[in-house]
Amino acid sequence: MRLARLLIFCLGVLILVTDARPVFAQAWDMIEEQQDRQIRERGGGNTGLIDMLFGGSRRERSRRTVEPGGTGSRDAVTATPRITLIEKDAEAGVVVVIGDTLATQIAIGLTELYTDEPSVVVEDRSDGASGLVRTDRRNWFDAVPEILATPRLAAVVIVVGLNDGQDLRGDDGPVPFGTDAWMNEYRSRVSGLALALSTRAVPIIWVGLPPVRPAQLGERLQLINRLLREGTLGTAATYVDVFTAFADANGHYTRQGPDMDGQNRNMRSSDGIHFTSAGRVRFAHFVERFIPRGANEQRLAALGIQAAVYQGSALSEDGIGPIVSLEAAPGSAIALDVDPDEVLPRDENAVARLVEGQALPTLAGRADDFSWPPQAALPARPAQHPANEFDGL
Known part of the structure; x- marks a missing residue:
């Protein structure tokens, strides 16, 4: 007797688990249908709590099509694009x-x-x-x-x-x-x-x-x-x-x-x-x-x-x-x-660098100077300070 009750209990739990989602879905659809019917009777207006929370019923969302050219499955190739034409010039x-x-x-x-x-x-x-x-x-x-x-x-x-x-x-x-x-x-x-x-x-x-x-x-x-x-x-x-x-x-x-x-x-x-x-x-x-x-x-x-x-x-x-x-x-x-x-005249320097791929001339001692034997580096320039009104005081 106790074993039979245990089996009945387990069977009930199994049915509840497997059928819960469809039951809830059916209940949700019933709520949506009722709200849609109320909206139609009112002729528009407030869309109800479900629409306010989720932006429209599931049925309305399922009817939305993907814009032509998007990544969705519908292309609507034959649909005429919405183009607002402006007035053209008389001499266009x-x-x-x-x-x-x-x-x-x-x-x-x-x-x-x-x-x-x-x-x-x-x-x-x-x-x-x-x-x-x-x-x-x-x-x-x-x-x-x-x-x-x-x-x-x-x-x-x-x-x-x-x-x-x-x-x-x-x-x-x-x-x-x-x-x-x-x-x-x-x-x-x-x-x-x-x-x-x-x-x-x-x-x-x-x-x-x-x-x-x-x-x-x-x-x-x-x-x-x-x-x-x-x-x-x-x-x-x-x-x-x-x-x-x-x-x-x-x-x-x-x-x-x-x-x-x-x-x-x-x-x-x-x-x-x-x-x-x-x-x-x-x-x-x-x-x-x-x-x-x-x-x-x-x-x-x-x-x-x-x-x-x-x-x-x-x-x-x-x-x-x-x-x-x-x-x-x-x-x-x-x-x-x-x-x-x-049109600007032909720049031979630009052609040599950008078209023919010739390298820019290097300066002795610079990091991109790979000449051998090494060229003599130019002497460092003395530091120059801008003159001001206090010079010579």
């Missing part, structure tokens, strides 16, 4: 962004970067499914006259290639991706578009493709990046390589990276291709430095900047654009909005 320069879905990403980032800049307007003319391989969706060559006719055009930003890892349609049938014929034709199209856009004296900024998580797609995009770089050579376009900026130490895809404040955050969305809010801003940051603020053709002319202009877009037989000596001002001079004539 227009930055036209063209290309595929990554161009859309960079246009959003540029819009956010120029939120407080009244002298720059960003126009997103991208087409997410477009490219240079297939022209049935969007033919960017046909769009060139419309782009160049944009009033107050300040710059053209191009991001294209994400959809181009496929066979070309040739006159004699499909041209397989990666073959010599495919690479020559693709390089030719890059040069042709860059040259066609260069007929107006505005910066042409061609942005390379970032690393992506899908392995097969990533390999194809690396080849396309090489062709983009080669195709823009000999044109007025500036090629901006962003691959290493979004890669890890081994040159592979990584989701995280430093934001504009240096904080480590998620730069890429869950699909491994697009960007989070923080990533879009950083993506656009690499382009912003090449865009003159409030610059258009008249503004550039006022600064004395002669931009390279090409008449026509004829290509050589090998499909490469003509390699010419550009007389345009360096990008740093344009971005800093200074007259190139104000």
Whole structure:
């Protein structure tokens, strides 16, 4: 009898220990539900003791989402960023962004970067499914006259290639991706578009493709990046390589990276291709430095900047654009909005020390004097005291 009572007591303690937490949780939920119901009946107002102590009910806290680009699991890539636009100047320069879905990403980032800049307007003319391989969706060559006719055009930003890892349609049938014929034709199209856009004296900024998580797609995009770089050579376009900026130490895809404040955050969305809010801003940051603020053709002319202009877009037989000596001002001079004539002359001493790495001359007897045999040390200078009105008294 005593043993049976002991077993019943132990069983009761075990049930109490294992069920206590769910029971308490249920009781807590009941309290929260009752308070939430009272709040709804009152139509707002005081949130009760639980909210006052813990800042809102558990149910409300569970519905809070992580800001896009944070370290949480939700990226909300498709969410439109909250950007409060200020009134732009009537003569604000227009930055036209063209290309595929990554161009859309960079246009959003540029819009956010120029939120407080009244002298720059960003126009997103991208087409997410477009490219240079297939022209049935969007033919960017046909769009060139419309782009160049944009009033107050300040710059053209191009991001294209994400959809181009496929066979070309040739006159004699499909041209397989990666073959010599495919690479020559693709390089030719890059040069042709860059040259066609260069007929107006505005910066042409061609942005390379970032690393992506899908392995097969990533390999194809690396080849396309090489062709983009080669195709823009000999044109007025500036090629901006962003691959290493979004890669890890081994040159592979990584989701995280430093934001504009240096904080480590998620730069890429869950699909491994697009960007989070923080990533879009950083993506656009690499382009912003090449865009003159409030610059258009008249503004550039006022600064004395002669931009390279090409008449026509004829290509050589090998499909490469003509390699010419550009007389345009360096990008740093344009971005800093200074007259190139104000650039300081070449300092041979600075070049020898900072570029060629030559050591500074040593003084005999100083700690960094390693000459052999040792040089004769200079005699010590006598101590000098400043003169005062009491000297000679």
